[in-house]
Amino acid sequence: MADEEHVVARESDIDDGERLIVDIKGRDVAIFNIDGEYHAYINWCAHQSGPCCEGRRTGTTDASFDRETLEQTLTYSREGEILNCPWHGWEYDIKTGECLSRSGVRLPSFPVQVDEGKIIVSF
Amino acid sequence: MTEQIERPRIIEDETMVDADVHLSISDADLIPYLDEPYKSRMKHSRLGASPRDGWDRSVSGKIEEDTAGVQSPQAIKSALCDEFHVDYPIINTFGLMSRNPEVEWSVALMRAHNDLLLDQFLDVYDEFKGLITLTTQDPAAAAEELDRVGSEKQIVGAYVHNTGPNPPLGDPIYDPIWAAAEDNGLNVAFHGSANGFMYEFPRQNQSLNQFLGVHVLAHPWSHMLTLTSLIVEGVVEKFPGLEFAFLEAGLSWVPYLMFRLNKEYSIRRSEAPLLEKSPEEYIRDQMYFASQPIEEPNEASDLNSIIDVVGADSVLFATDYPHWDFDSPDALDRHLRDAFTPEERTQVLSGNATEFFDLDL
Known part of the structure:
Protein backbone atom coordinates (compact mmCIF):
# COMPACT_ATOMS: atom_id res chain seq x y z
CA MET A 1 0.00 0.00 0.00
CA ALA A 2 1.39 3.39 -0.95
CA ASP A 3 2.15 5.82 1.82
CA GLU A 4 -0.45 8.45 2.47
CA GLU A 5 0.49 12.10 2.72
CA HIS A 6 -0.65 13.95 5.82
CA VAL A 7 -0.55 17.72 6.09
CA VAL A 8 0.32 18.17 9.74
CA ALA A 9 1.10 21.86 10.06
CA ARG A 10 2.24 25.02 8.31
CA GLU A 11 5.88 25.97 8.45
CA SER A 12 5.01 28.91 10.67
CA ASP A 13 3.60 26.49 13.24
CA ILE A 14 7.01 24.99 14.12
CA ASP A 15 9.74 27.54 14.75
CA ASP A 16 13.38 26.60 14.50
CA GLY A 17 14.25 24.53 17.56
CA GLU A 18 10.63 23.69 18.24
CA ARG A 19 8.58 20.53 17.78
CA LEU A 20 4.99 19.56 17.22
CA ILE A 21 3.41 16.27 18.21
CA VAL A 22 0.37 15.24 16.20
CA ASP A 23 -1.91 12.26 15.98
CA ILE A 24 -1.75 10.59 12.58
CA LYS A 25 -4.07 7.62 12.24
CA GLY A 26 -3.91 6.93 15.95
CA ARG A 27 -0.15 7.27 16.25
CA ASP A 28 1.73 10.01 18.05
CA VAL A 29 4.17 11.50 15.57
CA ALA A 30 6.61 14.28 16.43
CA ILE A 31 7.93 16.74 13.87
CA PHE A 32 11.11 18.58 14.85
CA ASN A 33 12.49 21.68 13.18
CA ILE A 34 16.28 21.96 13.28
CA ASP A 35 17.75 24.79 11.22
CA GLY A 36 14.76 24.70 8.87
CA GLU A 37 14.98 20.97 8.32
CA TYR A 38 12.14 18.80 9.51
CA HIS A 39 12.43 15.35 11.06
CA ALA A 40 9.45 13.14 11.96
CA TYR A 41 9.58 10.30 14.45
CA ILE A 42 7.20 8.03 16.26
CA ASN A 43 6.73 9.16 19.88
CA TRP A 44 7.66 5.75 21.25
CA CYS A 45 10.97 5.01 22.94
CA ALA A 46 12.79 1.83 21.94
CA HIS A 47 13.59 1.20 25.60
CA GLN A 48 10.30 0.88 27.49
CA SER A 49 7.87 2.61 25.12
CA GLY A 50 8.03 5.99 26.86
CA PRO A 51 7.00 9.22 25.12
CA CYS A 52 10.54 10.00 24.03
CA CYS A 53 9.65 12.85 21.70
CA GLU A 54 8.25 14.84 24.62
CA GLY A 55 11.62 14.91 26.35
CA ARG A 56 14.08 17.71 26.78
CA ARG A 57 16.30 18.86 23.94
CA THR A 58 19.89 19.36 24.91
CA GLY A 59 23.35 18.75 23.53
CA THR A 60 25.53 15.95 24.77
CA THR A 61 28.94 15.22 26.21
CA ASP A 62 31.58 13.21 24.40
CA ALA A 63 35.15 12.42 25.25
CA SER A 64 38.37 11.54 23.52
CA PHE A 65 41.41 9.91 25.05
CA ASP A 66 44.96 10.53 23.98
CA ARG A 67 46.91 7.34 24.55
CA GLU A 68 50.23 9.17 24.40
CA THR A 69 49.52 11.87 26.97
CA LEU A 70 46.87 9.85 28.86
CA GLU A 71 44.67 12.93 28.69
CA GLN A 72 40.93 12.79 28.36
CA THR A 73 39.23 15.71 26.67
CA LEU A 74 35.55 16.37 27.19
CA THR A 75 33.45 18.14 24.60
CA TYR A 76 29.88 19.35 24.66
CA SER A 77 28.25 19.58 21.28
CA ARG A 78 25.07 19.24 19.19
CA GLU A 79 23.13 21.64 21.46
CA GLY A 80 19.43 21.35 20.63
CA GLU A 81 19.99 18.23 18.54
CA ILE A 82 19.75 15.62 21.24
CA LEU A 83 16.42 14.32 22.46
CA ASN A 84 16.27 12.83 25.97
CA CYS A 85 13.36 10.48 26.73
CA PRO A 86 11.54 11.84 29.78
CA TRP A 87 11.12 8.37 31.27
CA HIS A 88 14.73 7.22 31.52
CA GLY A 89 16.86 9.69 29.62
CA TRP A 90 17.70 7.56 26.58
CA GLU A 91 19.41 9.94 24.16
CA TYR A 92 18.57 10.19 20.46
CA ASP A 93 20.14 12.31 17.74
CA ILE A 94 17.19 14.23 16.31
CA LYS A 95 18.86 14.57 12.91
CA THR A 96 19.26 10.82 12.42
CA GLY A 97 17.03 9.18 15.01
CA GLU A 98 20.01 7.18 16.25
CA CYS A 99 20.22 6.18 19.88
CA LEU A 100 23.49 7.38 21.38
CA SER A 101 24.00 4.51 23.83
CA ARG A 102 22.95 1.46 21.81
CA SER A 103 24.27 0.89 18.35
CA GLY A 104 21.68 -0.22 15.85
CA VAL A 105 18.78 1.28 17.79
CA ARG A 106 17.01 4.14 16.08
CA LEU A 107 13.63 5.85 16.26
CA PRO A 108 11.38 4.92 13.36
CA SER A 109 11.16 7.97 11.12
CA PHE A 110 8.79 9.20 8.43
CA PRO A 111 9.57 11.22 5.30
CA VAL A 112 8.76 14.93 5.66
CA GLN A 113 8.41 17.40 2.81
CA VAL A 114 7.37 21.02 2.57
CA ASP A 115 5.05 22.13 -0.17
CA GLU A 116 3.89 25.74 -0.41
CA GLY A 117 4.46 26.24 3.31
CA LYS A 118 2.70 23.07 4.30
CA ILE A 119 4.55 20.38 6.26
CA ILE A 120 3.63 16.96 4.91
CA VAL A 121 4.43 13.65 6.62
CA SER A 122 4.13 10.43 4.65
CA PHE A 123 3.42 6.97 5.94
CA MET B 1 10.61 -22.09 33.02
CA THR B 2 8.80 -23.94 30.27
CA GLU B 3 7.77 -23.54 26.68
CA GLN B 4 4.90 -21.12 26.38
CA ILE B 5 1.85 -22.90 25.07
CA GLU B 6 -1.05 -20.74 26.07
CA ARG B 7 -1.36 -17.15 24.90
CA PRO B 8 -0.83 -14.99 28.00
CA ARG B 9 -3.50 -12.63 29.12
CA ILE B 10 -2.86 -9.00 28.32
CA ILE B 11 -1.41 -7.03 31.18
CA GLU B 12 -4.60 -5.02 31.65
CA ASP B 13 -6.37 -8.21 32.65
CA GLU B 14 -3.73 -9.34 35.12
CA THR B 15 -3.90 -8.41 38.77
CA MET B 16 -0.81 -6.32 39.42
CA VAL B 17 0.66 -5.65 42.84
CA ASP B 18 3.43 -3.07 42.68
CA ALA B 19 5.83 -3.70 45.57
CA ASP B 20 7.64 -0.39 45.35
CA VAL B 21 5.75 2.88 44.98
CA HIS B 22 7.30 5.96 46.57
CA LEU B 23 5.91 9.09 47.97
CA SER B 24 7.82 12.32 47.57
CA ILE B 25 7.32 14.16 50.82
CA SER B 26 8.61 17.70 51.19
CA ASP B 27 9.86 19.12 54.46
CA ALA B 28 6.85 21.44 54.61
CA ASP B 29 4.47 18.49 54.24
CA LEU B 30 5.81 17.05 57.48
CA ILE B 31 5.38 20.10 59.70
CA PRO B 32 1.79 19.33 60.78
CA TYR B 33 2.83 15.86 61.84
CA LEU B 34 5.81 16.86 63.95
CA ASP B 35 5.70 17.72 67.64
CA GLU B 36 7.80 20.47 69.18
CA ALA B 49 14.82 16.10 56.42
CA SER B 50 17.01 15.28 53.48
CA PRO B 51 20.42 16.90 53.27
CA ARG B 52 21.68 16.36 49.75
CA ASP B 53 24.95 14.84 48.77
CA GLY B 54 25.97 17.06 45.90
CA TRP B 55 25.43 14.52 43.12
CA ASP B 56 23.61 15.62 39.99
CA ARG B 57 20.68 13.25 39.44
CA SER B 58 19.58 15.08 36.30
CA VAL B 59 22.55 14.23 34.02
CA SER B 60 23.21 17.93 33.42
CA GLY B 61 19.52 18.59 33.00
CA LYS B 62 18.75 15.77 30.59
CA ILE B 63 16.28 13.99 32.86
CA GLU B 64 13.96 15.39 35.46
CA GLU B 65 11.94 13.52 38.03
CA ASP B 66 8.27 14.39 37.97
CA THR B 67 6.78 13.71 41.36
CA ALA B 68 3.37 15.24 40.64
CA GLY B 69 2.00 11.72 40.24
CA VAL B 70 2.55 10.87 43.91
CA GLN B 71 1.27 13.99 45.62
CA SER B 72 -2.12 12.48 46.50
CA PRO B 73 -3.88 9.12 46.31
CA GLN B 74 -5.91 10.46 43.42
CA ALA B 75 -2.71 11.36 41.57
CA ILE B 76 -1.26 7.88 42.18
CA LYS B 77 -4.49 6.34 40.94
CA SER B 78 -4.32 8.29 37.72
CA ALA B 79 -0.57 8.44 37.01
CA LEU B 80 0.37 4.91 38.09
CA CYS B 81 -2.68 2.68 38.47
CA ASP B 82 -4.60 3.82 35.40
CA GLU B 83 -1.58 4.50 33.22
CA PHE B 84 0.37 1.32 34.03
CA HIS B 85 -2.44 -1.05 35.06
CA VAL B 86 -1.28 -1.39 38.65
CA ASP B 87 -4.13 -2.63 40.85
CA TYR B 88 -2.49 -2.64 44.26
CA PRO B 89 0.28 -0.09 44.90
CA ILE B 90 2.35 -0.93 47.97
CA ILE B 91 3.33 2.54 49.08
CA ASN B 92 6.41 3.44 51.06
CA THR B 93 7.35 6.93 52.15
CA PHE B 94 10.92 6.75 50.84
CA GLY B 95 11.90 8.16 54.22
CA LEU B 96 15.68 8.21 54.39
CA MET B 97 16.14 9.09 58.05
CA SER B 98 17.85 5.81 58.93
CA ARG B 99 21.10 7.28 57.58
CA ASN B 100 20.86 10.44 59.70
CA PRO B 101 23.21 11.12 62.61
CA GLU B 102 20.68 12.56 65.09
CA VAL B 103 18.72 9.80 66.77
CA GLU B 104 15.80 11.70 68.34
CA TRP B 105 15.27 13.76 65.22
CA SER B 106 15.24 10.61 63.11
CA VAL B 107 12.68 8.98 65.39
CA ALA B 108 10.47 12.08 65.19
CA LEU B 109 10.73 12.01 61.40
CA MET B 110 9.85 8.31 61.35
CA ARG B 111 6.64 8.89 63.28
CA ALA B 112 5.73 11.93 61.18
CA HIS B 113 6.20 9.98 57.95
CA ASN B 114 3.93 7.22 59.19
CA ASP B 115 1.23 9.58 60.37
CA LEU B 116 1.30 11.40 57.06
CA LEU B 117 1.11 8.12 55.12
CA LEU B 118 -1.87 6.92 57.14
CA ASP B 119 -3.58 10.29 57.15
CA GLN B 120 -3.24 11.22 53.50
CA PHE B 121 -2.69 8.14 51.35
CA LEU B 122 -4.30 5.00 52.69
CA ASP B 123 -7.93 5.71 53.41
CA VAL B 124 -9.22 6.70 49.98
CA TYR B 125 -8.87 3.44 48.05
CA ASP B 126 -9.02 -0.02 49.61
CA GLU B 127 -6.43 -1.20 47.08
CA PHE B 128 -3.79 1.20 48.38
CA LYS B 129 -1.58 -0.50 50.96
CA GLY B 130 1.28 0.99 52.92
CA LEU B 131 4.54 0.06 54.58
CA ILE B 132 5.47 1.50 57.97
CA THR B 133 8.71 3.43 57.77
CA LEU B 134 11.17 2.34 60.43
CA THR B 135 14.37 4.07 61.40
CA THR B 136 17.06 1.95 62.95
CA GLN B 137 19.25 4.14 65.20
CA ASP B 138 17.05 3.45 68.23
CA PRO B 139 15.79 -0.12 67.86
CA ALA B 140 13.47 0.17 70.86
CA ALA B 141 11.78 3.20 69.27
CA ALA B 142 11.36 1.31 66.00
CA ALA B 143 9.82 -1.61 67.86
CA GLU B 144 7.45 0.78 69.63
CA GLU B 145 6.51 2.26 66.28
CA LEU B 146 5.60 -1.20 64.99
CA ASP B 147 3.35 -1.65 68.01
CA ARG B 148 1.88 1.85 67.58
CA VAL B 149 0.82 1.65 63.94
CA GLY B 150 1.42 -1.96 62.95
CA SER B 151 -2.17 -3.00 63.41
CA GLU B 152 -3.62 -0.35 61.10
CA LYS B 153 -5.66 -2.13 58.48
CA GLN B 154 -3.93 -0.73 55.41
CA ILE B 155 -0.43 -1.40 56.75
CA VAL B 156 0.95 -4.57 55.19
CA GLY B 157 4.64 -4.48 56.05
CA ALA B 158 7.57 -2.42 57.20
CA TYR B 159 10.01 -0.42 55.12
CA VAL B 160 13.64 -0.02 56.17
CA HIS B 161 16.00 2.23 54.26
CA ASN B 162 19.16 0.15 54.41
CA THR B 163 21.85 2.39 52.95
CA GLY B 164 23.38 3.96 56.04
CA PRO B 165 22.36 2.03 59.17
CA ASN B 166 25.43 1.17 61.18
CA PRO B 167 26.22 -1.54 62.21
CA PRO B 168 24.78 -3.72 59.43
CA LEU B 169 21.21 -4.83 59.99
CA GLY B 170 21.85 -8.39 61.14
CA ASP B 171 23.64 -7.12 64.23
CA PRO B 172 21.97 -8.31 67.46
CA ILE B 173 21.25 -4.71 68.51
CA TYR B 174 18.40 -4.72 65.97
CA ASP B 175 16.76 -7.89 67.30
CA PRO B 176 14.01 -5.90 69.09
CA ILE B 177 12.92 -4.53 65.70
CA TRP B 178 12.71 -7.94 64.07
CA ALA B 179 10.94 -9.39 67.13
CA ALA B 180 8.33 -6.63 67.03
CA ALA B 181 7.87 -7.07 63.28
CA GLU B 182 7.34 -10.79 63.74
CA ASP B 183 4.96 -10.19 66.67
CA ASN B 184 2.95 -7.74 64.58
CA GLY B 185 2.83 -10.09 61.62
CA LEU B 186 4.58 -7.60 59.36
CA ASN B 187 7.34 -8.62 56.97
CA VAL B 188 10.21 -6.25 56.25
CA ALA B 189 11.14 -4.66 52.93
CA PHE B 190 14.61 -3.20 52.59
CA HIS B 191 15.17 -0.33 50.22
CA GLY B 192 18.62 0.94 49.33
CA SER B 193 19.32 4.39 47.96
CA ALA B 194 22.02 6.59 46.54
CA ASN B 195 21.01 9.14 49.17
CA GLY B 196 22.57 7.04 51.91
CA PHE B 197 25.70 6.25 49.94
CA MET B 198 27.72 9.04 51.54
CA TYR B 199 27.13 7.45 54.93
CA GLU B 200 27.39 3.78 54.06
CA PHE B 201 30.25 4.01 51.59
CA PRO B 202 31.90 7.36 52.35
CA ARG B 203 35.24 6.64 50.74
CA GLN B 204 33.59 5.57 47.50
CA ASN B 205 31.18 8.50 47.59
CA GLN B 206 34.15 10.80 47.83
CA SER B 207 36.19 9.12 45.14
CA LEU B 208 33.85 7.95 42.40
CA ASN B 209 33.80 10.64 39.75
CA GLN B 210 30.31 10.13 38.36
CA PHE B 211 26.86 9.60 39.85
CA LEU B 212 26.43 6.70 37.42
CA GLY B 213 28.91 4.68 39.45
CA VAL B 214 27.36 5.68 42.76
CA HIS B 215 23.86 4.79 41.69
CA VAL B 216 24.78 1.49 40.08
CA LEU B 217 26.53 0.34 43.25
CA ALA B 218 24.45 1.89 46.03
CA HIS B 219 21.50 -0.49 45.96
CA PRO B 220 23.18 -3.88 45.39
CA TRP B 221 26.03 -3.09 47.79
CA SER B 222 23.52 -2.15 50.48
CA HIS B 223 21.46 -5.27 49.87
CA MET B 224 24.50 -7.54 49.78
CA LEU B 225 25.60 -6.10 53.10
CA THR B 226 22.16 -6.43 54.68
CA LEU B 227 21.44 -9.92 53.36
CA THR B 228 24.86 -11.23 54.33
CA SER B 229 24.50 -9.77 57.80
CA LEU B 230 21.01 -11.25 58.28
CA ILE B 231 22.24 -14.69 57.28
CA VAL B 232 25.59 -14.77 59.07
CA GLU B 233 24.18 -13.34 62.31
CA GLY B 234 21.37 -15.88 62.16
CA VAL B 235 18.46 -13.40 62.07
CA VAL B 236 16.68 -15.74 59.68
CA GLU B 237 16.90 -18.50 62.30
CA LYS B 238 16.09 -16.29 65.29
CA PHE B 239 12.86 -15.08 63.66
CA PRO B 240 11.63 -17.92 61.48
CA GLY B 241 8.24 -16.31 61.02
CA LEU B 242 9.74 -13.21 59.46
CA GLU B 243 10.32 -12.71 55.75
CA PHE B 244 12.39 -10.05 54.00
CA ALA B 245 12.11 -8.33 50.65
CA PHE B 246 14.84 -6.43 48.84
CA LEU B 247 13.64 -3.54 46.71
CA GLU B 248 15.31 -1.53 43.97
CA ALA B 249 18.36 -3.56 43.06
CA GLY B 250 16.90 -5.93 40.48
CA LEU B 251 17.72 -9.63 40.53
CA SER B 252 21.08 -10.55 39.08
CA TRP B 253 23.03 -9.87 42.27
CA VAL B 254 21.08 -12.56 44.12
CA PRO B 255 22.42 -15.79 42.54
CA TYR B 256 26.02 -14.72 43.00
CA LEU B 257 25.64 -13.80 46.67
CA MET B 258 23.50 -16.85 47.44
CA PHE B 259 26.02 -19.29 46.00
CA ARG B 260 29.01 -17.50 47.49
CA LEU B 261 27.36 -17.61 50.93
CA ASN B 262 26.78 -21.34 50.50
CA LYS B 263 30.44 -21.86 49.72
CA GLU B 264 31.86 -19.84 52.59
CA TYR B 265 29.31 -21.15 55.08
CA SER B 266 30.57 -24.68 54.54
CA ILE B 267 34.14 -23.57 55.12
CA ARG B 268 33.42 -21.32 58.12
CA ARG B 269 30.22 -22.84 59.57
CA SER B 270 31.31 -22.31 63.16
CA GLU B 271 31.19 -18.52 62.61
CA ALA B 272 27.47 -18.79 61.85
CA PRO B 273 26.50 -21.40 64.42
CA LEU B 274 22.81 -20.46 64.61
CA LEU B 275 22.17 -21.63 61.07
CA GLU B 276 20.47 -24.99 60.63
CA LYS B 277 20.48 -25.10 56.85
CA SER B 278 22.34 -23.64 53.89
CA PRO B 279 22.18 -19.89 53.18
CA GLU B 280 20.45 -20.69 49.91
CA GLU B 281 17.62 -22.42 51.73
CA TYR B 282 17.05 -19.44 54.03
CA ILE B 283 17.13 -17.10 51.07
CA ARG B 284 14.65 -19.18 49.10
CA ASP B 285 12.39 -19.73 52.12
CA GLN B 286 12.35 -16.28 53.68
CA MET B 287 13.39 -13.71 51.08
CA TYR B 288 11.85 -11.99 48.09
CA PHE B 289 13.41 -9.76 45.46
CA ALA B 290 11.74 -6.93 43.57
CA SER B 291 12.25 -6.87 39.82
CA GLN B 292 12.99 -3.20 39.35
CA PRO B 293 15.34 -1.93 38.02
CA ILE B 294 15.22 -4.91 35.73
CA GLU B 295 18.65 -5.55 34.23
CA GLU B 296 19.17 -5.16 30.51
CA PRO B 297 21.51 -7.79 29.09
CA ASN B 298 22.32 -7.32 25.42
CA GLU B 299 20.79 -10.74 24.87
CA ALA B 300 17.41 -10.23 26.52
CA SER B 301 16.78 -13.91 27.09
CA ASP B 302 19.77 -14.08 29.45
CA LEU B 303 17.56 -12.43 32.01
CA ASN B 304 15.01 -15.23 31.73
CA SER B 305 17.67 -17.53 33.13
CA ILE B 306 18.36 -15.17 36.02
CA ILE B 307 14.67 -14.96 36.91
CA ASP B 308 14.52 -18.72 36.76
CA VAL B 309 17.48 -19.12 39.12
CA VAL B 310 16.16 -16.57 41.62
CA GLY B 311 12.84 -18.35 41.26
CA ALA B 312 9.39 -17.35 40.03
CA ASP B 313 8.24 -17.90 43.61
CA SER B 314 10.72 -15.31 44.93
CA VAL B 315 10.35 -12.35 42.55
CA LEU B 316 8.07 -9.39 43.24
CA PHE B 317 6.89 -7.15 40.43
CA ALA B 318 7.80 -3.51 41.12
CA THR B 319 7.87 -0.25 39.20
CA ASP B 320 9.65 2.14 41.59
CA TYR B 321 7.29 4.82 40.31
CA PRO B 322 8.02 7.78 40.04
CA HIS B 323 11.80 7.63 40.13
CA TRP B 324 13.94 8.18 37.05
CA ASP B 325 14.93 4.52 36.79
CA PHE B 326 11.40 3.17 37.23
CA ASP B 327 10.22 0.24 35.11
CA SER B 328 7.16 0.16 32.97
CA PRO B 329 5.41 -3.17 33.74
CA ASP B 330 6.19 -4.54 30.32
CA ALA B 331 9.93 -4.44 31.03
CA LEU B 332 9.46 -7.42 33.33
CA ASP B 333 6.37 -8.86 31.74
CA ARG B 334 8.02 -9.37 28.35
CA HIS B 335 10.31 -11.89 30.09
CA LEU B 336 7.44 -13.53 31.95
CA ARG B 337 5.40 -13.89 28.78
CA ASP B 338 8.42 -15.13 26.89
CA ALA B 339 9.67 -17.88 29.17
CA PHE B 340 7.32 -18.67 32.03
CA THR B 341 4.00 -20.41 32.50
CA PRO B 342 0.84 -18.36 33.09
CA GLU B 343 0.87 -19.58 36.69
CA GLU B 344 4.45 -18.43 37.23
CA ARG B 345 3.64 -15.09 35.62
CA THR B 346 0.69 -14.58 37.96
CA GLN B 347 2.90 -15.52 40.89
CA VAL B 348 5.38 -12.79 40.03
CA LEU B 349 2.81 -10.12 39.17
CA SER B 350 0.66 -10.65 42.26
CA GLY B 351 0.93 -14.02 43.98
CA ASN B 352 4.26 -13.57 45.74
CA ALA B 353 3.32 -10.08 46.91
CA THR B 354 0.00 -11.42 48.17
CA GLU B 355 1.90 -13.87 50.34
CA PHE B 356 4.63 -11.54 51.46
CA PHE B 357 2.30 -8.66 52.35
CA ASP B 358 -0.50 -11.01 53.42
CA LEU B 359 -2.96 -9.27 51.10
CA ASP B 360 -6.58 -10.16 50.88
CA LEU B 361 -7.12 -9.84 47.12
Missing part, protein backbone atom coordinates in the same frame (compact mmCIF):
# COMPACT_ATOMS: atom_id res chain seq x y z
CA PRO B 37 10.66 21.15 69.13
CA TYR B 38 10.84 19.34 65.79
CA LYS B 39 7.91 21.21 64.28
CA SER B 40 9.65 24.54 64.71
CA ARG B 41 12.97 23.11 63.70
CA MET B 42 11.50 21.98 60.40
CA LYS B 43 9.87 25.37 59.89
CA HIS B 44 13.00 27.34 60.48
CA SER B 45 15.88 25.09 59.55
CA ARG B 46 17.46 24.94 56.14
CA LEU B 47 18.77 21.48 56.96
CA GLY B 48 15.43 19.81 56.60
